[in-house]
Amino acid sequence: MAKASGVDVTIPNAELVDKAAIDAIVKLAADAGIPSGIEQLGAKADDIPTLTENALKDVCGFTNPIQATAEEISEIFRAAM
Structure with a gap:
């Protein structure tokens, strides 16, 4: 998911990769106009x-x-x- 979201998955810290993937998904949802609540x-x-x-x-x-x-x-x- 991270790689598909454009996240640099070569970062040696899995938690940073996970957070970056979540941030990318949240941004994608916002860009698509999906309500956040x-x-x-x-x-x-x-x-x-x-x-x-x-x-x-x-x-x-x-x-x-x-x-x-x-x-x-x-x-x-x-x-x-």
């Missing part, structure tokens, strides 16, 4: 309970080997703001 899509902190409730009802979640709790899902939404 759900707030940019119109979500508000007050929406988190409804978003969490809907996520818990999503049929895709039922096939997860470990079911997320409402608090875990809420925390994901808070982090995604």
Whole structure:
């Protein structure tokens, strides 16, 4: 991924290569106009309970080997703001 993103993968520090790859991906997303959080899509902190409730009802979640709790899902939404 790093090499495909134009990162110099000959750097002898894997952590620097990883960080450079992540930075390249973040820049690509920004350049493409991809929102960096759900707030940019119109979500508000007050929406988190409804978003969490809907996520818990999503049929895709039922096939997860470990079911997320409402608090875990809420925390994901808070982090995604």
